[in-house]
Amino acid sequence: MKVPLAVPNLNGREAEYLQECIRSTFVSTAGPFVNRFEQQIADISGTDTATVTCSGTVALHMALEGLGIGTGDLVMVPSLTFIASANSVRHSGADVWLVDCRRDDWTIDLELAGEAIERHTVAHPAGRLHVESGRVLKALMPVMIMGSSLDFDAHVRFARQYGLRVVVDAAAAIGAEAADGTALGATGVDAVCYSFNGNKTVTSGGGGAVAAADRGLVDRIDHLVSTGRVGTAYDHDVVAYNFRMTNVEAAIGVAQLERLEQFLVRKREIHDRYVELASRHPDLEPFPTPTLGRSAYWFSGLFFTGDDLGRCDEFRSFMVGHDIDVRPFWKPIHLQAPYAGAISTDVSVTDRLWRRIVPLPCSTGITDGELDFVVDRAAEFWGDPSRHV
Known part of the structure; x- marks a missing residue:
């Protein structure tokens, strides 16, 4: 799959x-x-x-x-x-x-x-x-x-x-x-x-x-x-x-x-599945949910809070090895060559965050079976004893 x-x-x-x-x-x-x-x-x-x-x-x-x-x-x-x-x-x-x-x-x-x-x-x-x-x-x-x-x-x-x-x-x-x-x-x-x-x-x-x-x-x-x-x-x-x-x-x-509301409902369902996935592991958080307004939940996934950043790379490799498309997150602007000399505030929070952000598959056409497969493989990697396989 x-x-x-x-x-x-x-x-x-x-x-x-x-x-x-x-x-x-x-x-x-x-x-x-x-x-x-x-x-x-x-x-x-x-x-x-x-x-x-x-x-x-x-x-x-x-x-x-x-x-x-x-x-x-x-x-x-x-x-x-x-x-x-x-x-x-x-x-x-x-x-x-x-x-x-x-x-x-x-x-x-x-x-x-x-x-x-x-x-x-x-x-x-x-x-x-x-x-x-x-x-x-x-x-x-x-x-x-x-x-x-x-x-x-x-x-x-x-x-x-x-x-x-x-x-x-x-x-x-x-x-x-x-x-x-x-x-x-x-x-x-x-x-x-x-x-x-x-x-x-x-x-x-x-x-x-x-x-x-x-x-x-x-x-x-x-x-x-x-x-x-x-x-x-x-x-x-x-x-x-x-x-x-x-x-x-x-x-x-x-x-x-014409199908925007249908798409938004599915995006929220995907987000909720990944929120539940993150709740099972002490080193994971879901992507932030706004307290004001309604999010479109374009991308959802996992945020790693542990100490070993290498685990994020290992997780991406593990998922790709199971034919699940998981990629690195955007490199921030201050680290991009064209903006090396740009005026900038301190960006220490961005430096701590970006490599820990792991978007997971979120197509509005993803099937329940495909979503289960993504969640199960992720749970397998993170050692979640409550996963269903």
Whole structure:
């Protein structure tokens, strides 16, 4: 039995909608599915509008550029994230200010970030001037790691205190909610950015999206990703990009979002199985569960709390040896070569965490038998006497 880590669930109307694209010949960057997908995303996000892009990284990049963030600017980003978060900042022309995460929920440590701002910056009309570098801190990019919800109120208060914009990396968090069921785009943040890569809960094969309460921002981003074309002739008023999503990709996305709630229920079931697995061993914890809002539970798995980090590598090898796809977790941004000289807070918590994080298979199409197999093999490795085989 082979169990992949995360593969798309394409058992809905994806094939039907793709055939519709082919019959209509709308296979490129114009077509009815693009509009339908954008409206679905806006509805889920609690905004009037959204715009789709060719990737999640581009969505973040365009949100920053649409907000006027670029050369000479800084964006605070957690070091515990996939490298695309930081890359999007660099693509905009700005640079990152890396911040450690909190031990309890693995999200950006706002208290530490505030201390760094107070220590290293002074007030500036556009944000906060980082004295040593001469750059202006203009934005905060919290990451909804593993699709986990955030304390959005705290992030918005923090941003207002320092005159910053908030661009949320919600790459894996489609369907997540803030406290009291508030949709992500209705929390007071400036933009919420999603990814629809093949391993995400909802996929379009590739692609991303930006949702924002500010219709003007969405319009600016839509203009930027569409070559800056004005009118029906070939007139362009800005150096822009061809970063659009195709109708074919959007067709897949529309079919996927029709089953979003079904996907989220299955993700929660998988999470609960791994919570129960972790409870059987003193050296294991489950991934954090947010106390505010609803998580999308994109990835779930085990967190190792023991002393011998080599056990994590041994566990991954053991699982792979049983045809279960278990991989290392993302290497933090401060350890990546392109960001070796980046401005950074102390990142000791991130250093302690990342090698202990072990995502386990979490495809929404995983069968109960496959999930049992994963749990049993993991229990076998960790020496759990209560396992059922």
